[in-house]
Amino acid sequence: DARVTQTPRHKVTEMGQEVTMRCQPILGHNTVFWYRQTMMQGLELLAYFRNRAPLDDSGMPKDRFSAEMPDATLATLKIQPSEPRDSAVYFCASGLVIGTGGFNEQFFGPGTRLTVL
Amino acid sequence: QKEVEQDPGPLSVPEGAIVSLNCTYSNSAFQYFMWYRQYSRKGPELLMYTYSSGNKEDGRFTAQVDKSSKYISLFIRDSQPSDSATYLCAMSSISSGSARQLTFGSGTQLTVLP
Numbered sequence: 001d002a003r004v005t006q007t008p009r010h011k012v013t014e015m016g017q018e019v020t021m022r023c024q025p026i027l028g029h030n031t032v033f034w035y036r037q038t039m040m041q042g043l044e045l046l047a048y049f050r051n052r053a054p055l056d057d058s059g060m061p062k063d064r065f066s067a068e069m070p071d072a073t074l075a076t077l078k079i080q081p082s083e084p085r086d087s088a089v090y091f092c093a094s095g096l097v098i099g100t101g102g103f104n105e106q107f108f109g110p111g112t113r114l115t116v117l
Numbered sequence: 118q119k120e121v122e123q124d125p126g127p128l129s130v131p132e133g134a135i136v137s138l139n140c141t142y143s144n145s146a147f148q149y150f151m152w153y154r155q156y157s158r159k160g161p162e163l164l165m166y167t168y169s170s171g172n173k174e175d176g177r178f179t180a181q182v183d184k185s186s187k188y189i190s191l192f193i194r195d196s197q198p199s200d201s202a203t204y205l206c207a208m209s210s211i212s213s214g215s216a217r218q219l220t221f222g223s224g225t226q227l228t229v230l231p
Contacts, residue, residue: 004160033218042223043161043205056218091160097217103149103168104209104217108160 002026004109006092012115018080021112023092032075035091082116089113120144123222132231136193140206140222147208150182152191155203196229
């Protein structure tokens with residue numbers, strides 16, 4: 001049963017600390033997306049990759065957030081330093097894009113629930 | 118103004134009712150229209166999608182797209198308590214980018230009461 005996995009599932013940290021969230025996309029998928037979900041803003045796209053190359057990270061604060069794909073089986077989202085306003089659920093999703101047309105389903109992980117005190 | 122607008126609810130209905138969920142959008146380039154369902158403390162999962170205008174039916178669920186009005190709907194017939202979840206509409210176009218990224222609505226929280 002292929003699925004996206006995310007670690008940790010929950011994280012409580014203090015303001016100013018570094019937070020690293022990890023995602024393992026579904027094997028064979030070539031796109032990875034990071035989202036943040038809050039009650040106020042809903043689901044926001046932070047960054048995304050295709051074939052491990054970052055395509056767009058305009059959705060996230062550049063001064064504190066960074067997203068990388070060290071290899072095809074791991075995507076990371078780091079926040080340094082963390083702030084209380086970063087408290088949210090962070091989702092990773094992966095998909096398979098072939099060619100230039102057609103439908104592309106995104107498969108979501110269970111999320112990392114982050115609380116910054 | 119957001120590209121995709123969705124009434125956040127919450128919406129509460131009795132079991133067996135017909136539920137109508139809606140989204141409006143402003144980008145006429147959107148061609149793929151999706152509905153994701155998200156249970157509490159879970160990630161969203163794709164419920165169904167349609168391409169361009171028209172209807173699509175899957176069991177108790179029917180998705181409708183009216184591109185002329187930039188309006189999409191999801192109907193749930195004979196609603197069940199297990200349908201209680203947040204429903205998010207999402208859209209994309211062929212020109213959304215090489216990763217085919219999605220634009221989501223804010224989600225409608227639905228509760229079906231037994």
